[in-house]
Amino acid sequence: xxxxxxxxxxxxxxxxxxxxxxxxxxxxxxxxxxxxxxxxxxxxxxxxxxxxxxxxxxxxxxxxxxxxxxxxxxxxxxxxxxxxxxxxxxxxxxxxxxxxxxxxxxxxxxxxxxxxxxxxxxxxxxxxxxxxxxxxxxxxxxxxxxxxxxxxxxxxxxxxxxxxxxxxxxxxxxxxxxxxxxxxxxxxxxxxxxxxxxxxxxxxxxxxxxxxxxxxxxxxxxxxxxxxxxxxxxxxxxxxxxxxxxxxxxxxxxxxxxxxxxxxxxxxxxxxxxxxxxxxxxxxxxxxxxxxxxxxxxxxxxxxxxxxxxxxxxxxxxxxxxxxxxxxxxxxxxxxxxxxxxxxxxxxxxxxxxxxxxxxxxxxxxxxxxxxxxxxxxxxxxxxxxxxxxxxxxxxxxxxxxxxxxxxxxxxxxxxxxxxxxxxx
Numbered sequence: 298x299x300x301x302x303x304x305x306x307x308x309x310x311x312x313x314x315x316x317x318x319x320x321x322x323x324x325x326x327x328x329x330x331x332x333x334x335x336x337x338x339x340x341x342x343x344x345x346x347x348x349x350x351x352x353x354x355x356x357x358x359x360x361x362x363x364x365x366x367x368x369x370x371x372x373x374x375x376x377x378x379x380x381x382x383x384x385x386x387x388x389x390x391x392x393x394x395x396x397x398x399x400x401x402x403x404x405x406x407x408x409x410x411x412x413x414x415x416x417x418x419x420x421x422x423x424x425x426x427x428x429x430x431x432x433x434x435x436x437x438x439x440x441x442x443x444x445x446x447x448x449x450x451x452x453x454x455x456x457x458x459x460x461x462x463x464x465x466x467x468x469x470x471x472x473x474x475x476x477x478x479x480x481x482x483x484x485x486x487x488x489x490x491x492x493x494x495x496x497x498x499x500x501x502x503x504x505x506x507x508x509x510x511x512x513x514x515x516x517x518x519x520x521x522x523x524x525x526x527x528x529x530x531x532x533x534x535x536x537x538x539x540x541x542x543x544x545x546x547x548x549x550x551x552x553x554x555x556x557x558x559x560x561x562x563x564x565x566x567x568x569x570x571x572x573x574x575x576x577x578x579x580x581x582x583x584x585x586x587x588x589x590x591x592x593x594x595x596x597x598x599x600x601x602x603x604x605x606x607x608x609x610x611x612x613x614x615x616x617x618x619x620x621x622x623x624x625x626x627x628x629x630x631x632x633x634x635x636x637x638x639x640x641x642x643x644x645x646x647x648x649x650x651x652x653x654x655x656x657x658x659x660x661x662x663x664x665x666x667x668x669x670x671x672x673x674x675x676x677x678x679x680x681x682x683x684x685x686x687x688x689x690x691x692x693x694x695x696x697x698x699x700x701x702x703x704x705x706x707x708x709x710x711x712x713x714x715x716x717x718x719x720x721x722x
Contacts, residue, residue: 553579557586564593564600573602577632582608591617595624604632606660615642619649622656630658634690637665640672647672647679650686660690673698680705687713 400408412419419427491499502510555575563571574590576582587610594600605614615638618631633646643661650656668676677698680686687709693699 577606588617591621602630607635610636612642616645619645622649632660635663658688677701
């Protein structure tokens with residue numbers, strides 16, 4: 298390659314050397330080799346337009362933008378370097394709002410059209426403002442829903458339907474479909490003929506003998522429930538016909554007759570005749586009243602059994618009865634089943650039972666929520682430490698606490714049996 302050729306190649310590439318001005322500050326360089334844009338005469342203008350369009354797409358955000366253009370002719374090399382940072386400093390103090398306010402409506406439309414051509418999506422605007430207003434009608438007034446509905450109905454009534462290409466005349470064409478009639482199968486009942494000796498024996502047999510024969514053949518269910526085994530038949534029974542018995546109505550249990558207020562006063566008065574309190578299924582007992590029952594039982598020395606099942610009791614009630622168990626030394630049985638007590642209330646009862654050595658039976662099963670593994674483990678630990686509880690009404694969901702609780706209850710029952718045998722001896 299000659300020296301002239303290497304010089305041309307150097308000018309065409311316009312490569313940057315180390316330590317030059319472009320490396321000392323951020324630049325944006327477009328290199329356009331003449332082989333890519335040279336297509337004959339007049340290619341200089343096309344190359345310049347190509348580079349200009351690249352610069353417009355990128356924008357003048359960079360500190361320094363250098364546009365390099367290499368042309369095929371060895372005698373003609375055009376290099377344009379523009380410092381846009383210095384030229385754009387004079388536009389910093391311009392007030393855009395003031396300029397926009399001075400534009401006329403026609404100029405604003407022209408500006409909007411130009412901006413749409415430059416950035417059709419206009420990502421900097423909110424989505425609701427990207428669509429320009431294309432309405433040319435004058436506003437008719439505030440929104441009127443009834444008027445709008447009447448207008449739509451009127452337009453729908455006045456709109457002419459599209460005419461059918463073939464008018465409907467109601468003429469039926471083709472064959473009318475007639476479903477095929479399935480032949481009805483007729484079954485003839487088979488007549489069973491028996492030997493004359495069997496016919497004579499069955500006709501002269503009594504009901505008791507027929508019942509015995511049916512039991513032997515395994516068809517005793519054909520005898521009605523109103524027939525007894527000995528063959529005696531009631532007046533409304535039918536031989537050899539299955540007939541159900543009349544359903545006997547089962548009535549609901551009567552409501553709990555316990556007088557709540559009177560019972561509370563008797564507990565507060567420590568009535569010796571009141572040894573059992575049953576408030577089961579009384580739904581309308583207020584929460585403060587139930588707390589008063591727990592408070593009154595702290596000093597009562599005669600009530601041995603207290604039942605509070607299905608009374609919609611919750612955690613505060615359980616906490617109150619936990620405090621009662623720390624003070625009361627007479628109560629033997631406590632029932633809190635079928636209530637709304639959660640793990641918090643049960644935890645309070647468990648903590649109180651660690652200090653109680655007189656209660657022998659407690660029921661807390663069938664609550665609205667499951668207690669969880671942690672509470673069940675605490676219950677098992679409490680039963681292992683408490684030696685007086687011999688009946689604990691709760692269905693464990695975990696195998697570990699269930700096994701420990703069962704072993705503890707068995708141990709407590711064995712201790713009670715030993716104490717009874719020692720006392721009897």
